[in-house]
Amino acid sequence: MNQVSAVCPKDTKFEGNILDTITLDFDSRRRRRIKLTTDSGIEFLLNLQEVKTLRDGDILPLDDGSGVLVRAKDEPVADIRSLNLAHLVRIAWHLGNRHLPTELMADRMRIRQDHVIEEMLVKLGAIVERLEAPFNPEGGAYGHGETEGHDHGPSHGHSHG
Numbered sequence: 001m002n003q004v005s006a007v008c009p010k011d012t013k014f015e016g017n018i019l020d021t022i023t024l025d026f027d028s029r030r031r032r033r034i035k036l037t038t039d040s041g042i043e044f045l046l047n048l049q050e051v052k053t054l055r056d057g058d059i060l061p062l063d064d065g066s067g068v069l070v071r072a073k074d075e076p077v078a079d080i081r082s083l084n085l086a087h088l089v090r091i092a093w094h095l096g097n098r099h100l101p102t103e104l105m106a107d108r109m110r111i112r113q114d115h116v117i118e119e120m121l122v123k124l125g126a127i128v129e130r131l132e133a134p135f136n137p138e139g140g141a142y143g144h145g146e147t148e149g150h151d152h153g154p155s156h157g158h159s160h161g
Helices: 085-097 115-123
Strands: 002-004 018-024 030-037 043-053 059-061 067-072 075-081 109-112 127-133
Touching (some): 075 085, 085 109, 085 115
Parallel strands (some): 018 067
Antiparallel strands (some): 030 043, 059 067, 075 127
16 A cells, blocks of 8 residues: 655645545544545555644655645635724634634635634624635644644643633
């Protein structure tokens, strides 16, 4: 079985041939070691040194020299728009305060569908549109470029509740 031990980011040139694609939702794109199957049924082992979030357009170089193109699967998301940039920044603060994975886009933000959060956003004056689309949240500073968790050390300065 072919193995993948590195990721070729989408903005990096890949010299091999693209053998196939693999379409995964966001949770399935955050991995270290797992047996995966491409869209046309080719199995391979993802075997990275550490957990990594695979991004839409990344290439997984197989040990035979070919590659598998990563595609972000459509999933239930909510796009958040606002009447102006200052209001959108205020909304972004509320999402960040709740440590929600959020995709930042040119004119809107995207979160996973969550009726409680969506209701809060509407009360704040946001325009919320539910749809099925790829989800590529911003990496978190405390998670060292990834979206998950952070550690403030022994003097943890704020609550998560």
